[in-house]
Amino acid sequence: MTAATVQIFEARTQDADYFRPTLTAAEQRRAARYRVAADRDRFVVSAGLLRQAAGTDVGRWCQRCAQLGDHGQPVPLDEAGMPVAGTALSATHSAGTVLVAVSRDAPVGIDVEALAMTRAWSDADREAFDRIALSRPERAALAPLSPANADRSRLQCWVRKEAALKATGLGLAVAPSELEFAETTLVGWPAALDPFFSSGVTVTDRALSTTGVIAALAVLSTDECVIVHEPATYPARVLPAAS
Numbered sequence: 001m002t003a004a005t006v007q008i009f010e011a012r013t014q015d016a017d018y019f020r021p022t023l024t025a026a027e028q029r030r031a032a033r034y035r036v037a038a039d040r041d042r043f044v045v046s047a048g049l050l051r052q053a054a055g056t057d058v059g060r061w062c063q064r065c066a067q068l069g070d071h072g073q074p075v076p077l078d079e080a081g082m083p084v085a086g087t088a089l090s091a092t093h094s095a096g097t098v099l100v101a102v103s104r105d106a107p108v109g110i111d112v113e114a115l116a117m118t119r120a121w122s123d124a125d126r127e128a129f130d131r132i133a134l135s136r137p138e139r140a141a142l143a144p145l146s147p148a149n150a151d152r153s154r155l156q157c158w159v160r161k162e163a164a165l166k167a168t169g170l171g172l173a174v175a176p177s178e179l180e181f182a183e184t185t186l187v188g189w190p191a192a193l194d195p196f197f198s199s200g201v202t203v204t205d206r207a208l209s210t211t212g213v214i215a216a217l218a219v220l221s222t223d224e225c226v227i228v229h230e231p232a233t234y235p236a237r238v239l240p241a242a243s
């Protein structure tokens, strides 16, 4: 039995200054178009971390449009700007945390969400969330939990599902309520996803260096998964030139 190796890179959006000089000219132009500083920083750190993980320029490939563009999943590019086959990338962000997963052995998907978002939820929000995100047995499993534990469980379920759907490249084109998890085991999915899931999917919850966020990684492989959580390796900071 072989092993599928996955590396996870983690960084904070507050460290955008470290990553900005590593962006391509096109990425710098795109960053400059963000009007909200927090969105710009998130874009800069995501782009910089993706480049670090891939070791190349990174583009976006939309499976539904079947083309390179400004949306879809990240893909490493060769020197001609074409997607490189055989390297899977996935990126996610929430509450100042940016994560990138990369593997040369199997498709990967990663997702992170901040627990703080559940604090603003009303009962109607919870009902809507459960209808969109959860299967019937998953909803039933929330009933005996305290409100705080139920919200944590909702988000845990969500990051597992989004990670699994991102690994397929389809993302939220599939209704999350059509997937079913028992703990971290994917036990149900629509027949259309057989090509992705029937030969095996490994989902794990990820502990991060910051609290208040929860994350999951999905790997489309039944091989043993070797997951390496990279320490933040920030590029050297380029200080502004003295005038």
Ligand SMILES: [Zn+2]
Residues within 6 Å of the ligand: 062, 063, 064, 065, 066, 071, 072
């Ligand atoms: Zn598209």
